[in-house]
Amino acid sequence: MYPSLTNHSGDLFAEFDTLQRQLEQLMGLRGWPSSIRAAGRGAFPALNVGTTEDAVEIYAFAPGIDPAKLDVSIDKGLLTITGERADDVPEESDKVTVYARERFSGGFKRVVSLPADVDGSRVDATYRNGVLRIAIPKHEAAKPRRIEVKSH
Amino acid sequence: MEMNTNQLKRESTAQNANTEEASLVPAVDIVEDDHGITLRADLPGVSKDSLSIGVDGDNLTIEGTVSLGESQRMQPVYAEIRVAHYKRTFVLSRDLDATKIDASIKNGVLTLTVPKSEQAKPRRIPVRAD
Numbered sequence: 006m007y008p009s010l011t012n013h014s015g016d017l018f019a020e021f022d023t024l025q026r027q028l029e030q031l032m033g034l035r036g037w038p039s040s041i042r043a044a045g046r047g048a049f050p051a052l053n054v055g056t057t058e059d060a061v062e063i064y065a066f067a068p069g070i071d072p073a074k075l076d077v078s079i080d081k082g083l084l085t086i087t088g089e090r091a092d093d094v095p096e097e098s099d100k101v102t103v104y105a106r107e108r109f110s111g112g113f114k115r116v117v118s119l120p121a122d123v124d125g126s127r128v129d130a131t132y133r134n135g136v137l138r139i140a141i142p143k144h145e146a147a148k149p150r151r152i153e154v155k156s157h
Numbered sequence: 158m159e160m161n162t163n164q165l166k167r168e169s170t171a172q173n174a175n176t177e178e179a180s181l182v183p184a185v186d187i188v189e190d191d192h193g194i195t196l197r198a199d200l201p202g203v204s205k206d207s208l209s210i211g212v213d214g215d216n217l218t219i220e221g222t223v224s225l226g227e228s229q230r231m232q233p234v235y236a237e238i239r240v241a242h243y244k245r246t247f248v249l250s251r252d253l254d255a256t257k258i259d260a261s262i263k264n265g266v267l268t269l270t271v272p273k274s275e276q277a278k279p280r281r282i283p284v285r286a287d
Contacts, residue, residue, distance in 0.1 A: 050201070051237040057228050064225055066201035066238055068265030093197055094186050107184035108199055120234045135201035135265015136225060 042116050049109040050086070050137070052117055058149055060142045061123050065115065068135030069093070069108075075132065077139055079125035084139065087114045122147035180244035183219070183267075191279055193253065193272035200243050201265035208262055210269065212255045218246045219267065 050067035065086055067075070075088040092110035097103050123141040130139045183198045200208065203221035211218045223241040249255055254274040261268050 048237075052235070053233065053238055054235040055227065055231040055233045057231050061234075062227065062231060064202075064227070064238075066265075068199045068201040069197075070264065094188060100190050102189045103187070104189065105185050105187040108186050108197060109184070117235070132264075134204050135199075138225070 042118070048115060049090075049113050050115060052086075052115060054117060054120065056120055056143075058143075060140045061119050061121055063117060063139040063141075065137040065139070066135070067113075067132075067137050070132075070135075072132040072137075075130075075137060077128070077130050077137075079119070079123075079128065079141065082119050082123075083116055084119055084141075085114065085116050086137070086139075087112070089113070179240050180220075180242040181238070181240050182245050183221075183243045185245070191273075193270055196247070196267075196269045196271070198243075198245070198267040198269070199265065200262065200267050202238075202241075203243065203262065203265060203267075205262055208260075208267065210258070210260050212249070212258065215249050215255075216246050217249050217255070217258070217271070218244065219269070220244045221267075 050065040052066075053064040055062050055064075063084060067086075067088065067090070070088055070090050075086065078085050089112045090110050093108070094103055094106050094110075095101055119141065122144045124144050125141065128139060128141050130137060132138075183200055185199075186197045188195050198219055200219075200221045202223035202225055204224065207222040207224055209220045211220075221243045223238070223243070249271065252273055253271045255271065257272050259270045
């Protein structure tokens with residue numbers, strides 16, 4: 006019933022993870038479908054995608070990155086975010102002990118399919134509080150519009 | 158481990174009972190040197206104003222709320238972050254000086270240092286020869 010519990014490493018932080026997973030299961034969050042391009046757990050950065058009437062917005066949760074080292078590109082309805090995050094943990098030595106190293110470091114690449122017909126030539130990307138927000142306007146034809154019903 | 162299982166179940170039930178909002182556990186790096194402990198936590202979307210750090214007895218709690226400033230009319234299409242709240246608690250030890258914690262947040266990364274209390278700083282213990 007709780008397969009994650011039989012797999013205990015004795016590590017306190019692994020237990021934190023276990024607790025989080027269980028809570029997520031209980032809250033019914035685990036049953037949500039995952040993107041086929043993000044089926045692996047814990048892909049970095051985590052992505053949220055939403056749409057408004059005018060645009061598609063992508064939020065990448067990528068803290069601690071130099072915005073100059075973020076690369077965003079769009080090709081055929083696929084958005085690709087690549088970048089690199091520096092390792093902040095010093096080498097372990099006589100005087101330095103590392104107790105936890107959970108934060109992601111190294112190069113990353115995320116690909117997400119855009120949910121609507123968008124205009125890839127007018128992309129707005131801003132980085133604030135560690136979240137990269139990418140807004141891509143929809144093509145005029147893809148925007149919702151009212152169709153008038155004529156009466157005879 | 159059996160006790161832990163029960164603990165987990167109890168905590169989960171408590172969480173459901175008071176319908177408290179679920180929170181994410183932020184990833185951390187924790188490093189100790191002669192001066193104290195440095196903790197870094199990933200809190201993307203959390204600003205200085207929506208971050209709270211509290212010490213209660215031996216417990217150090219980090220809490221933050223994500224604010225993306227998105228439009229009210231936005232329809233979610235796909236979401237990997239479905240909870241807008243981070244929380245994680247650590248137990249400090251007596252050799253650390255909780256009154257001198259220093260914290261700063263930049264680009265969604267919290268850096269927190271807890272210095273060692275003066276008497277706990279490393280020193281050599283002379284060994285007497287009889």
